[in-house]
Amino acid sequence: MANTPYPQSYYAASANPVPPRPALQGEVETDVCIIGAGYTGLSSALFLLENGFKVSIVEAAKVGFGASGRNGGQIVNSYSRDIDVIERTVGPKQAQLLGQMAFEGGRIIRERVAKYNIQCDLKDGGVFAAITPKQMGHLESQKRLWERFGHNQLELMDQKRIREVVACDSYIGGMLDMSGGHIHPLNLALGEAAAVESLGGIIYEQTPAIRIERGANPVVHTPQGKVRAKFIIVAGNAYLGNLVPELAAKSMPCGTQVITTEPLSDDLARTLLPQDYCVEDCNYLLDYYRLTSDKRLIFGGGVVYGARDPANIEAIIRPKMLKAFPQLQNVKIDYAWTGNFLLTLSRLPQVGRIGDNIYYSQGCSGHGVTYTHLAGKVLAEALRGQAERFDAFAGLPHYPFPGGQMLRVPFSAIGAWYYSLRDRLGF
Numbered sequence: 001m002a003n004t005p006y007p008q009s010y011y012a013a014s015a016n017p018v019p020p021r022p023a024l025q026g027e028v029e030t031d032v033c034i035i036g037a038g039y040t041g042l043s044s045a046l047f048l049l050e051n052g053f054k055v056s057i058v059e060a061a062k063v064g065f066g067a068s069g070r071n072g073g074q075i076v077n078s079y080s081r082d083i084d085v086i087e088r089t090v091g092p093k094q095a096q097l098l099g100q101m102a103f104e105g106g107r108i109i110r111e112r113v114a115k116y117n118i119q120c121d122l123k124d125g126g127v128f129a130a131i132t133p134k135q136m137g138h139l140e141s142q143k144r145l146w147e148r149f150g151h152n153q154l155e156l157m158d159q160k161r162i163r164e165v166v167a168c169d170s171y172i173g174g175m176l177d178m179s180g181g182h183i184h185p186l187n188l189a190l191g192e193a194a195a196v197e198s199l200g201g202i203i204y205e206q207t208p209a210i211r212i213e214r215g216a217n218p219v220v221h222t223p224q225g226k227v228r229a230k231f232i233i234v235a236g237n238a239y240l241g242n243l244v245p246e247l248a249a250k251s252m253p254c255g256t257q258v259i260t261t262e263p264l265s266d267d268l269a270r271t272l273l274p275q276d277y278c279v280e281d282c283n284y285l286l287d288y289y290r291l292t293s294d295k296r297l298i299f300g301g302g303v304v305y306g307a308r309d310p311a312n313i314e315a316i317i318r319p320k321m322l323k324a325f326p327q328l329q330n331v332k333i334d335y336a337w338t339g340n341f342l343l344t345l346s347r348l349p350q351v352g353r354i355g356d357n358i359y360y361s362q363g364c365s366g367h368g369v370t371y372t373h374l375a376g377k378v379l380a381e382a383l384r385g386q387a388e389r390f391d392a393f394a395g396l397p398h399y400p401f402p403g404g405q406m407l408r409v410p411f412s413a414i415g416a417w418y419y420s421l422r423d424r425l426g427f
């Protein structure tokens with residue numbers, strides 16, 4: 001049987017120790033079978049277990065193998081699309097609910113970390129950095145919008161103020177969200193998996209779901225076993241492949257790359273990011289970075305449409321890092337890796353139900369650390385019969401990609417090229 005290890009990353013190298021989790025052999029029965037042990041699957045499992053459901057998770061590789069164990073570690077609240085766009089799409093009532101929930105994911109993470117004593121280097125404070133006056137204007141209007149939904153913790157920063165928190169001369173201002181922050185993402189997933197098991201949930205690793213038998217009593221088939229369940233939650237996101245063809249048609253896996261420097265001296269680290277906040281810029285193809293607990297700089301950026309792995313990640317990302325921080329010219333890169341997120345045409349998540357008993361959430365299009373934690377709660381609420389918040393998400397439109405699976409990659413790349421050109425030209 002295949003034994004898929006973690007990709008070589010800083011996170012895998014600094015992961016907390018975990019027990020071995022065997023593959024599923026034979027047949028088991030449960031209330032809810034979850035496909036995928038990333039944040040969506042783990043968060044759903046935790047909320048369900050806390051509410052008395054029996055839960056089994058089948059994971060094709062290892063806990064946090066996907067984006068949840070490889071991401072930039074930035075706790076970025078809200079969605080990958082502005083709430084006024086959402087309001088125009090779905091109307092004020094549904095937008096009100098979605099707007100109220102937009103900062104809940106960050107709170108869920110903090111509650112989980114505190115309740116289950118998860119060691120994942122949680123730090124408060126996230127900065128959105130503006131490079132152009134247009135981006136600064138956008139941040140100002142975003143702040144006003146969020147205040148309409150009761151989120152009053154955001155602070156606008158002028159050029160002088162942002163220079164106090166990040167030593168990058170390209171920024172003309174920004175916005176600080178102290179309810180944002182950062183974590184060691186794989187250790188968060190591993191801590192959540194341990195919490196799932198402490199509540200009686202079972203996680204089978206190296207156990208891909210290879211077929212779903214639909215119907216009143218659905219069954220998840222795996223290479224050496226099957227799980228009979230009352231409900232199934234599909235949480236495979238960009239790594240799901242074609243297991244559920246109707247989901248594959250409406251989304252596109254995309255790769256994004258991350259590098260990690262050698263540990264910096266205390267002085268250099270403090271000069272770059274004196275408050276230890278994480279930062280992302282406001283470009284369409286954005287750069288994002290933060291310090292680790294051992295004072296490395298983790299820097300991510302770039303998108304490969306269609307999720308092909310680039311041959312030389314350092315060659316793509318290091319120049320971006322040096323543009324932001326020329327002072328790192330002589331610093332060595334210790335780790336470089338790629339991971340896949342799932343893009344949707346609207347850049348909004350796709351949430352829904354297939355038949356009566358197969359639920360899914362996928363496609364948060366880049367910003368998913370907080371959303372996936374919220375999604376787990378909303379899915380669990382729906383399974384308990386409280387579907388108001390689930391329905392608010394399920395009502396967001398799911399568009400197929402133009403050009404279908406053949407042409408979605410070039411079409412999206414052209415779109416992204418256009419938007420990044422607009423960023424560079426400042427309009």
Ligand SMILES: Cc1cc2nc3c(=O)[nH]c(=O)nc-3n(C[C@H](O)[C@H](O)[C@H](O)COP(=O)(O)OP(=O)(O)OC[C@H]3O[C@@H](n4cnc5c(N)ncnc54)[C@H](O)[C@@H]3O)c2cc1C
Pocket residue numbers: 035036037038039040041058059060061062063064065066067068069070071072073074075076207208209210235236237238239240241243256257258288300338339340341362364365366367368369370372
């Ligand atoms: C490099 C990178 C950097 C990012 N940085 C940030 C960031 O800083 N902040 C932020 O908010 N978001 C970030 N994101 C996005 C965020 O990480 C994701 O949105 C989020 O982790 C998705 O979680 P998930 O559980 O839905 O999917 P995943 O974490 O991808 O988990 C899916 C799991 O399902 C499993 N699986 C798939 N198919 C099957 C199957 N058939 N059977 C069994 N198991 C299966 C996979 O092995 C995988 O473990 C980043 C993403 C990447 C790739």
